[in-house]
Every structure is written in structure tokens, then in C-alpha cells.
Amino acid sequence: MPTDSEGVARLYGNMAEYESTRLATHPMERELTLRSIRHWLAASVSAPPTAASSSRRRIADVGGGPGKLAFALADDGCHVDLVDLSPGLIELARAEQQERAAAAAGSRPLLASIAVGNALGGPPAALPQGSYDAVLLLGPLYHLLDEAERRRAVENACRLAKPRTGLVFCAFVSKEAHLRDIAVRDPARIVEQRDFYAKYLLDGHYQRSQASHPVQSFHTSSRYVRDFFARHFVDTADLVELRSTEGILGGGLDAKLVDAGDEIVQAWADLLFEKYSVNEEHLGCADHLLAVLRRR
Template identity: 70%
Template structure:
């Protein structure tokens, strides 16, 4: 069964407020993701300007998009959920009302599987930090990345692709409901085979649908489809060794402490293969050829 865009939009309508606060409540995901984007942009062969053009496709309420706009970048935000786009527009309006010039260039409802109404070959970076782990079929994930490639600058544009790890989900159920692995044995046998986490609601439509994977499978996915399109730059985690909410005490910590932990995790614990399974999200970085 392919992914239901309506199901995803309905899910985020229910959890819009939580999604708006998610990166505040997970500071390591926020900080390590931003560091990866900054590092990628700093390595760009296009040094004509420090202001980069970024497409955030599936960027939700725009928390990372606004953070990048605060750093002076031109950012276009696209998301499938009208509710999350409404939150982004609300923040945009609030910023404009107090004279804050760090605004997004555009905010649009759109689907990563359809070609966003954005200019071809114009972006120094394209962010796919939400769509891929909601796309159940491999063909859909391939299509979303092909669309991102369409937007990226030839020979320099970066594409950042986030995935959720299977290990993260197994860790979470071991902490919250360990009996589930026995009580739903058939479900988890299928899940471990294909990474499709799909739960049907009372109307037998997908209430929850997501795709989880392994680091090795991400590399195999790249090798099957994209060796002629992209260079594989790196694969890193966005929580280091503090996945599963282990960064909770950092939510109320000072900026100095948060940055010190982010520096440590980014430099020491976010790219080594033995640490990738400790994270919730895996971030693959490609450069268009």
C-alpha cells in the first residue's frame, strides 16, 4: 500500500502543537542537524556569497528554516500539512510585526512526491528532513530524492535526507511496552523485514504510517539508484549517543552547556558506525553531480 498524503496531513493536524515544540524538546537533534547543514554549506564550491539558497521540503512549522533564515540564508519552506504551514505563517507574521527581517522567502503547502513549485537547479541545499520516513514504498522515497535533485544546483547542490532507525523504535518499545514484541509477534516479524511501521485505525485506513531503516540499508539504497546522480558525502546521526530522549536534561540547560554537548556529540559520536544505532534519526548528505 503506498503512502496516504491525507493520512499524514491528518496525523499532523492532531499533533501540530507538539510538532511545533519538538525541536525545542530535543535540543541535540536541532543542534546537530544545524551543524551538519552549516558544515555542508561551508564546504560548497560556490563561494561567491555566504548567503545560500535553501529549500526545506517537509520542514513542518519551519523551526530549522527560521533558524537558517536567522543566519542570513534565503529559505523556501514547503510542507504537506496545512496546519503546520499555518504555524509557520503565524511565526512569519509575528516576526514581520516587530520588524524582524529574518523571514522566509516563501511558505507553501506542497508534497515532496510532486515537484514543488520551486525553481529548478537553484538551491545550494535541499532539506528532506521529514518526508522520507513517512513514505512507505521505496519507489516513493526514490521519487522524493529525485525531486530534491531537480531543485539542487548541478555539481554543487547538497541534499540532506533524514531517516528514522529501526534500532530507535526497538529501544523505545523496550522502554515503554516490552511485551509488545511478543504480543504482536507477526507485526514485528514483518516490520523487521521491511521497516514499514503501519497501524490501521477503525476505518482500516492508515492511522500511523512510517518507514524505519538501518544505516547499511541507506547506503544500499543510494548504491541502487543514485551513484550516477550524487556523491555520497556522509551519514551521521542527529542525536549522537543521546537518542531516545536522553538529552531531556539539556532542554532547560544554559546555551553554553547545550553547545558544549552539541560540539562533543557532533565531533566524536555522530559519524562512527558503532554509534549510529544510538540515535533516532540518521542523516545522509548527498552532493549533486
């Protein structure tokens, strides 16, 4: 089933305020995702910079919403180009960019570019192919029901990455995330909508019609993620890691950490990143699965 891209854009436009604060209220998703990106960038075998080249890592954040991770990586000194399907979320990113620009000169790094764009439409002309140390695809795959579209989105991301060394980070939502959510909020749904959930457990398609926009999501499992890349990218990219971005604290179990202070948040993030986010028995505890590819 083709993705209703306009519907997805409206969905996120209607929840722009939530998206602007979501990662602040899910500290483990934020911290473990950033740790993975930073770890693999540091481990990258890209050629070291020369006097004639920039030492800044180049990152394309495709589907990065209001840019919360993009700005964090810019703060690390990276050159970051942000693209998102939703004009509403892009406006939030531009507002933060303006706030940073108004700050004391050089005190708050800016994104290199901010633009509306579709992960399925090929890279925007402003994003040079084969030039990025890392490409982030941390949202689009949540909403592509058709596997051919998921494949196209990843192919487009791979084209942006540097040959042989460029990294592509692909995020997926787990079926367990949704099941935990309805167990907390509406446990009767599993019985009242038995046929819907029998199909959902088979294909991971979550579709609902609402007055202002459709809800169209794809949820999956670690087995599917590995099989997907083995089927379609064996000659294009290597899957170098599959990680949970909540460790064992999926389902909002990290909520108490929000007000715990940075030292405590970082200690938990260290523990989860090192011990509880890559082993197979811990992946089912995740709301999000992060696949790390290295382009061949």
C-alpha cells in the same frame, strides 16, 4: 504500497502542537542537524558571490513542518523557501512569519516563501529547479513505505539543487528508535505482537489504523541508507556523509539538556558532532540518520 498523503497530512495536523515544540525538547537532533547543514554549506564549492549576485545561500526546506529549522537558517542569513504537506503545520509557520514581520523592522528575518506542497509531486512552481545551495528533506522519507516513492522524493529534491555543488539532506528514522521507545513504554508488545515485529524487523514498515488517521512509517538502518543511494543515485549524487542527529543520546537521553542552559547544550552538541555521530558504531545509537548528498 502507495503513501496515503492525506492521511499523513491529517496525522501531522492532529499533532501540530507537538510538532511546534518537538525540536525544543530534543536539543541534540536540532543542534546536530543545524551543525551538519551549516558545516556543509560552509564547505560547499559553489561559486563565490559577485557584486551582481546575492551572497545569501538559497535553501529549500521540503517537508519542514512549522519551519523551526527553516527560521533558524533564515536567522543565519539564508534565503529559505518552506514547503510542507500539512496545512496545519504551514499555518503555524505563517503565524511565526507574521510575528516576525510585526517585530521591529529587520530584527527578525523572514522566510522567502511558505507553501503547502508534496515531496512526491515534484517541486512547486515557485521553487526554481537547479537553484538551491541546499535542499532539506528532513521529514518526508519517514512516511514513504514504497522504495520507488522514496526514490522519487529524493530525485525531486536533487532537481532543486544546483548542479555539481548543491547539497541534499535526507533524514531517516532508525528501527532502533522505535524499539527503544516500546522498550520504555510497552515492553510486552514485542511478545504480544510477535508476528508484526518479525515483519517489521525485515522491512521497517510500521502501519497502524486509528480512528482519525492511519499511522504509516518507514524505519531503517545505516546499511539500507547506503545501499539505497548506491542503487539509485550513483550517477546523480554522491553520498558525502551519513550522520546520527542525536550522537549517542538517542531515545530521549538528551532530555536533561533541555533546561541545562545554552552553554551546556552547545558543549554537548560540539562533543557529539565531532566525536560521536559519524562512526559506524555510533549510528545505531541514533533516532535519526542524516544522509548528506552532493548533486553531480
